[in-house]
Amino acid sequence: MEIWTLDHPQHGRLELRQGFDAEFLADDPGWPQPEEGDVVDGTGASAPVRAGERAPLDAPLRDRVRARVKNPPLRLQVRIKGEVTGRYPRTGVGEVRLKNPKTEKDGFSTVESNPASNLRRLRVQANALSDILSVQFREGSSVVEFDPPPGSRGARRQAAMESxxxxxxxxxxxxxxxxxxxxxxxxxxxxxxxKLLPDWQVDLPEFHLPRIRLPVPTMPQIHLPVPRLPEWEIDVPSLPGWLRTVLxxxxxxxxxxxxxxxxxxxxxxxxxxxxxxxxxxAERAVAGEARVGQASSTSRS
Structure with missing residues (x-):
């Protein structure tokens, strides 16, 4: 399981977890539930959960695509201060809002209740193979990046971009x-x-549709004086053919x-x-120094 983290001074520890069904069921019993079409035995119990295995970082693209097709879907889970606040059946969600249970019936959250909670969201960027590349926490105009899990494709990408x-x-x-x-x-x-295909010429019969002439009223024409501007001739070099095609x-x-x-x-x-x-x-360092100073003064007294 990959766990992207961000220690926020107000909201606590934010986590975005990505994994397979078996990994989530070990920590969050009851989720995910069997989807429509899953096999269920006669007792009503769910079918055995398929465990997935990620392709190694150095695996060629062919093996990565094969693992993506073979594996069950990679799901997402959001946690705030260790409590599950959101579950998503697929990775390609794009954006995750941190919902407020006191104002929105379809969400759970430990974030305090205020109108600004609707502005708090996570921006998730993933590739076509469901590998998470970056996670951002957005609150109003503030943008803070999550820390990728060590050894993940996102961590390698972030290290390359920071270089x-x-x-x-x-x-x-x-x-x-x-x-x-x-x-x-x-x-x-x-x-x-x-250029490679032969130039076939096929003579098709001509077909003419009947023409219907309807009376069209003649509108009066009004001629207004229009100033004539001088004509300038500017020699502009012609664009190359490939550039004209692209434009x-x-x-x-x-x-x-x-x-x-x-x-x-x-x-x-x-x-x-x-x-x-x-x-x-810096704020945490100042707060830590203040706590140390307060503890030393209390011990002396």
Missing amino acids: SSVKRILYPLMGGLGKAGGAILVLVLFPLLA EHDEVWKPVLLGLVLGVVAVRNHRRSERQKAAWA
């Missing part, structure tokens, strides 16, 4: 390129196939542009997160 700012921008940009990969493949592959197909450059924007936002959020964590650490 240089270029990688922190490059990783989301590569995600944008991946989204545009299908469109790029079509633009490159289709012209090649058109004409926004499904190619929009994901790339989005990936670049996400990369810049990721750098900003990471810096904000590091500043926030440093401020929390």
Whole structure:
């Protein structure tokens, strides 16, 4: 089981757990329940829970895909101060709100009751194989990143991104390129196939639809004076053919542009997160020194 953690000074220890059914049932009996279509024996007991096994970090993509298909789904569980506050049947939830039981019937939470609780949420980023890459705690404008579990794919990705700012921008940009990969493949592959395939000419019979002429009223035309601007001739160099093709197909450059924007936002959020964590650490250090000083003064008295 992977456990992403964040020690928040107000809300306590926040955990996002990802694992298979057998791992959750060991700590949280009764969840997950058998889904529709699961086999149940004659006594009404649930079918045996299938245990999953993650592919190693150095496993090739083929083995990772095979493990993803073979394994049961990876589920998510949210805990606040050790208490389960949310259960999700799949990893691809995107965003998890920290719900308030006093105002929302469908949620559980130990977070205090106030209107701002609806603004507290977790942003979960995962890849197509359900590997969690990052988890962010968002409260209003505050963004703080969770600590990934050691030895996880998310920890390796975070270490690589922290090694240089270029990688922190490059990783989301590569995600944008991946989204545009299908469109790029079509633009490159289709012209090649058109050259390889024979040029068949098929004579199809012509078919003309009947024309229906309806009377159309003639509207009066009003001519208004329009100022004539001087004509400027500016020699603009022509764009290369490949660039014109890319600009004409926004499904190619929009994901790339989005990936670049996400990369810049990721750098900003990471810096904000590091500043926030440093401020929390300083507050804890000051509070610890105050407790030590209070204890020493009490012992002397």
